[in-house]
Amino acid sequence: MRMICLALLAFAEAVALREAAVASPVQHVLVQMPLLVLAGFMAAWDLKAPRGWAVPLLLLALTAFLFWMLPRNVDWALSLAGEAAKYITLPLLLGLPLRLSWPWLGPILRGFLKANALSMLGVLGFLYTHAPVRICNSYLVSAQQDLGFAFLYLAAALACLWAIPVLFGHPRCGPLGAAGCSRCGA
Helix, strand or coil: CHHHHHHHHHHHHHHHCHHHHHHCHHHHHHHHHHHHHHHHHHHCCCCCCCHHHHHHHHHHHHHHHHHHHCHHHHHHCCCHHHHHHHHHHHHHHHHHHHHHHHHHCCHHHHHHHHHHHHHHHHHHHHHHHHCCCCCCCCCCHHHHHHHHHHHHHHHHHHHHHHHHHHHHCCCCCCCEECCEECCCCC
16 A cells, blocks of 8 residues: 555656656656656556566567657657656556566566666767757757756666676675575575
């Protein structure tokens, strides 16, 4: 029940940021949209999906992610129809399927998805900072460049965050032996 309340709180915060999303692409793409995904992710916290559904759910989540990553669709999300689609699809077609499929993904696939996310953030950051024309027609070129730098900062922060367990061990596990973690055996 607590996670449902947190999901509703994240969704309400995303709706409250409607005016800020119109004013700033950083608020729109890096605050409002992730809050909507988080709302769907948290709403599915206690749900379990069968193992056979993991790949189709992951493909659904990746398709929704790729759709909303395109600058044209970010512009469309500021219209009434696009905004309604954003409020429905990000929680239900990205956050929820991602949460249901994530426990079934192996460490190699999780690492691949994280590395792909970092590379996409880097490419988008480069694209938004170096494009000679406006990519998103709803925002100014200076706001577009701010979004590009925010993408690059986010990529660097996530790379550091995801490298900590690799370099220093997982914080919930004890020292690693030949059989894995001494506490949990992972």
